Amino acid sequence: MKTQQIVLASRPVGTPTQDNFRFENIELPDLQKGEVLLEGLYYSVDPYMRGRMNDAKSYVAPFEIDQPMSGTAIEKVVMSKSDDLKPGDIVSGSLPWCVQTVAPAKGLVKIYSSILPVTDHLDVLGMTGLTAYFGLMEIGKPKAGETVVVSDAAGAVGLVVGQIAKIQGCRVVGIAGSDEKIEVLKDKYGFDDAINYKTVADLKTAISKSCPKGVDIYFDNVGGEISDAVISNINFHARIPLCGQISLYNSTETPLGPRLQPMLLTRSVLMQGFIVSNFQSQFPEAIRYLAKWLKDGELKFEQTIVHGFDQLPTALLGLFKGTNIGKMIVAA
Numbered sequence: 001m002k003t004q005q006i007v008l009a010s011r012p013v014g015t016p017t018q019d020n021f022r023f024e025n026i027e028l029p030d031l032q033k034g035e036v037l038l039e040g041l042y043y044s045v046d047p048y049m050r051g052r053m054n055d056a057k058s059y060v061a062p063f064e065i066d067q068p069m070s071g072t073a074i075e076k077v078v079m080s081k082s083d084d085l086k087p088g089d090i091v092s093g094s095l096p097w098c099v100q101t102v103a104p105a106k107g108l109v110k111i112y113s114s115i116l117p118v119t120d121h122l123d124v125l126g127m128t129g130l131t132a133y134f135g136l137m138e139i140g141k142p143k144a145g146e147t148v149v150v151s152d153a154a155g156a157v158g159l160v161v162g163q164i165a166k167i168q169g170c171r172v173v174g175i176a177g178s179d180e181k182i183e184v185l186k187d188k189y190g191f192d193d194a195i196n197y198k199t200v201a202d203l204k205t206a207i208s209k210s211c212p213k214g215v216d217i218y219f220d221n222v223g224g225e226i227s228d229a230v231i232s233n234i235n236f237h238a239r240i241p242l243c244g245q246i247s248l249y250n251s252t253e254t255p256l257g258p259r260l261q262p263m264l265l266t267r268s269v270l271m272q273g274f275i276v277s278n279f280q281s282q283f284p285e286a287i288r289y290l291a292k293w294l295k296d297g298e299l300k301f302e303q304t305i306v307h308g309f310d311q312l313p314t315a316l317l318g319l320f321k322g323t324n325i326g327k328m329i330v331a332a
């Protein structure tokens with residue numbers, strides 16, 4: 001049986017382009033015992049995939065040249081030689097960028113929920129929600145009345161962080177890159193204030209005006225100059241969950257910035273990097289909270305759904321152009 005896959009054709013230098021990907025027609029192997037034939041429904045595209053396009057040591061192995069890109073996907077079982085899954089079942093797992101694929105049933109998670117849209121499992125009830133929850137609750141440790149600033153606030157993780165911080169009784173200020181995103185943050189998601197980092201004259205001053213009592217928690221999704229401006233407003237005993245550094249993922253050199261460590265030192269600030277999987281043993285507890293807040297209407301979310309398997313590279317590149325609000329998902 002023939003299908004199509006998308007492979008990494010070359011490693012990007014700087015910002016990736018379409019030339020770094022290649023579409024291929026391939027023959028699928030016959031199904032063996034314990035395996036299923038899957039058809040892709042929804043594919044998650046995420047900033048960490050940019051890191052995997054480099055040949056660099058990280059918490060996850062690099063993509064190989066001429067091998068398919070991969071990521072979390074929701075797929076339908078078409079044929080099964082597994083006792084655990086039957087045709088029609090919907091599963092999620094880490095799967096290659098293929099229209100159809102043969103995979104071991106072991107390692108796939110069956111999605112039972114018929115109430116929530118299945119795409120929630122790539123979003124607020126998946127890596128996105130868990131990242132927001134653990135970064136904020138376990139490292140940020142918010143207290144009512146504190147001021148929380150989140151960068152990439154209108155992105156998948158940022159939207160959830162801001163809302164959880166509001167649930168905890170904090171003042172929440174978001175930073176994002178378009179007027180449309182600023183409006184969404186304030187009007188739809190209840191952020192107390194939001195700043196467009198692309199149009200503001202002086203970000204450091206704008207943050208000090210939006211945060212008259214200083215910044216107690218900075219949820220850092222972007223790094224670079226945005227983070228320099230926020231950290232310049234940081235309070236004594238503040239916490240900085242270091243979640244992502246998307247502004248630096250396409251850098252070809254290590255960028256130099258102001259050396260802010262003396263400020264972290266003298267104000268007794270905690271800055272801690274984390275990977276969501278650090279908290280794996282606590283996932284069920286977090287899912288319970290996230291699901292409850294969703295059910296109670298305290299937590300909303302937003303998805304940018306791009307249609308067509310062939311749009312996977314475009315959707316991934318779009319993350320670096322700011323084309324998404326909330327979670328970027330490709331519907332096959």
Ligand code: NDP
Pocket residue numbers: 046047048127128131152153154155156157158175176177178181221222226242243244245246247248274275276277318319320321322323324325326327328
């Ligand atoms: P998003 O979907 O929000 O990422 C895309 C957004 O990033 C864009 O819409 C854009 O928004 C912003 N962006 C892109 N380039 C830049 C830039 N140069 N400067 C500032 N902002 C930029 O991603 P997620 O919400 O999924 O992830 C947010 C961050 O969290 C990422 O850095 C990601 O790597 C990290 N992450 C970390 C995890 C962990 O375990 N530690 C797990 C999941 C994510 P705008 O228009 O506002 O510029």
